[in-house]
Amino acid sequence: MNPHVTTVLSHATERTAEARVAAYDWQAIFGDLNGFGCGVLEKLLSAEECRRLSDLYSQEQHFRSHIHMARHGFGKGEYRYFRYPLPDLLGGLRNALYPRLAEIANQWNGRMGIEERYPAEHAEFLCQCHDAGQTRPTPLLLQYGPGDFNCLHQDLYGDLAFPIQVAILLSEPGQDFTGGEFVLTEQRPRMQSRVEVVPLRQGDAVAFAVHNRPVQGTKGNYRVNLRHGVSRVRSGLRHTAGIIFHDAK
Ligand SMILES: O=C(O)CCC(=O)C(=O)O
Numbered sequence: 379m380n381p382h383v384t385t386v387l388s389h390a391t392e393r394t395a396e397a398r399v400a401a402y403d404w405q406a407i408f409g410d411l412n413g414f415g416c417g418v419l420e421k422l423l424s425a426e427e428c429r430r431l432s433d434l435y436s437q438e439q440h441f442r443s444h445i446h447m448a449r450h451g452f453g454k455g456e457y458r459y460f461r462y463p464l465p466d467l468l469g470g471l472r473n474a475l476y477p478r479l480a481e482i483a484n485q486w487n488g489r490m491g492i493e494e495r496y497p498a499e500h501a502e503f504l505c506q507c508h509d510a511g512q513t514r515p516t517p518l519l520l521q522y523g524p525g526d527f528n529c530l531h532q533d534l535y536g537d538l539a540f541p542i543q544v545a546i547l548l549s550e551p552g553q554d555f556t557g558g559e560f561v562l563t564e565q566r567p568r569m570q571s572r573v574e575v576v577p578l579r580q581g582d583a584v585a586f587a588v589h590n591r592p593v594q595g596t597k598g599n600y601r602v603n604l605r606h607g608v609s610r611v612r613s614g615l616r617h618t619a620g621i622i623f624h625d626a627k
Pocket residue numbers: 520528533544545560606607608618619620621
């Protein structure tokens with residue numbers, strides 16, 4: 379039993395995190411991550427699961443801190459970092475997604491000439507974080523109202539960083555909110571930046587590069603620098619859940 383996971387949101391009828399993660403075409407997702415820096419897992423959560431997760435936002439006991447983005451110059455809107463133990467649904471997905479993403483993260487490090495390799499299991503990577511003094515959980519819930527946005531950023535919280543993270547859209551575009559597109563920018567050495575707008579529906583997850591990734595050029599691999607953010611929400615309320623695999627200082 380993973381001590382970082384509690385049974386909040388656990389329902390016997392739910393597909394296990396492993397089963398739902400295993401159902402995706404990971405070669406296609408790797409292809410998109412390699413080609414564009416991001417890949418989408420459609421319908422990772424049901425509408426009901428999205429509602430249950432976003433309903434947690436107002437229940438303070440689940441969270442260790444509450445950030446108002448405008449106060450820090452991060453944009454406009456707010457988010458809360460979960461406490462350990464994480465809700466079962468998120469903790470389970472973090473565990474199940476990690477080994478797949480570690481495979482591509484290790485390939486990326488090889489191509490970028492970085493020696494570090496990520497262990498096959500998330501529990502082991504968390505031990506490395508804790509040994510490095512990064513002990514605070516980073517999974518979070520975000521909430522955006524009309525006019526809110528999230529400035530381009532990188533979620534780095536210490537020296538140890540897992541290079542891929544996941545965001546799950548919990549609200550339905552066009553129905554719960556308008557605007558509020560997930561965007562990713564890629565700064566290329568000595569070239570102009572590239573932008574990716576990722577269309578998501580409620581329950582879809584996007585896996586994306588946190589800070590760097592290799593790109594195959596004509597003379598070998600070069601390294602690009604990525605940032606992600608959210609464009610202005612035009613109306614309604616938009617919730618997301620973020621799964622970051624490294625813990626924070
Ligand atoms: O709200 C979003 O879509 C992105 C949230 C975010 O920055 C994150 O999950 O790290």
